[in-house]
Amino acid sequence: PWSAESTARLTADVDGLLESAPVLRGAHVGLLVLDTRSGAVLYARNADDAFQPASTLKLLTGSVALANLGPDYRFETQALLDPANTVLTIRAGGDPLLSAGDLGAMARSVQSAGIAALPLGVRVDASAFESAPYPPGWVWDDFPYDYAPVLSAAAVEENVVHLTVAPGPGRGAPVVVRGGPPPFERFAAPSDGCPVTPALAVSVMATTTERGSPA
Numbered sequence: 445p446w447s448a449e450s451t452a453r454l455t456a457d458v459d460g461l462l463e464s465a466p467v468l469r470g471a472h473v474g475l476l477v478l479d480t481r482s483g484a485v486l487y488a489r490n491a492d493d494a495f496q497p498a499s500t501l502k503l504l505t506g507s508v509a510l511a512n513l514g515p516d517y518r519f520e521t522q523a524l525l526d527p528a529n530t531v532l533t534i535r536a537g538g539d540p541l542l543s544a545g546d547l548g549a550m551a552r553s554v555q556s557a558g559i560a561a562l563p564l565g566v567r568v569d570a571s572a573f574e575s576a577p578y579p580p581g582w583v584w585d586d587f588p589y590d591y592a593p594v595l596s597a598a599a600v601e602e603n604v605v606h607l608t609v610a611p612g613p614g615r616g617a618p619v620v621v622r623g624g625p626p627p628f629e630r631f632a633a634p635s636d637g638c639p640v641t642p643a644l645a646v647s648v649m650a651t652t653t654e655r656g657s658p659a
Contacts, residue, residue, distance in 0.1 A: 523550050531564035536598035544625035572597035612652040619650045
């Protein structure tokens with residue numbers, strides 16, 4: 445248990461750290477420390493002030509999910525065939541770790557069931573989540589950044605496309621850009637019309653320079 449002396453020493457130490465930190469000069473800092481056994485307040489500074497939660501909201505969101513779904517919950521991504529075996533519907537369940545390899549395994553499972561062709565192709569059902577790509581209140585100038593992705597029940601490889609850039613065959617030639625996972629395997633120079641990609645186009649305008657020259 446925390447004694448009055450140890451609590452006072454904690455207060456003095458934390459105050460000293462906060463007041464001497466150059467990066468916190470002029471910052472609005474709040475801190476609340478509780479003894480998890482007794483609930484006693486061990487340290488408080490601006491504990492009742494209003495703050496923007498920012499990324500700390502992840503702690504609350506994660507705790508709520510764990511409390512309501514339980515530690516044994518697993519996301520499900522289903523492969524559903526229509527009665528005539530003409531179209532495959534992938535019903536996304538919001539799995540944040542769904543990979544291209546998982547989808548490959550799903551395709552092999554469908555093939556092993558004797559399905560050799562899908563005349564009407566593949567459809568993705570992302571209706572498990574609301575259709576609004578951004579929740580109300582999000583700031584528009586955050587949208588281009590990786591910490592503000594579009595929300596969807598269907599995410600693959602964390603919705604990240606990896607690009608690899610290599611020199612072309614000679615000086616002045618366009619650089620070679622490859623991407624992954626499939627179908628983002630290769631990108632070419634800009635062309636007229638709409639590129640055939642699932643909502644992502646990369647225009648390659650960089651050219652190859654001499655070895656050792658500045659980027």
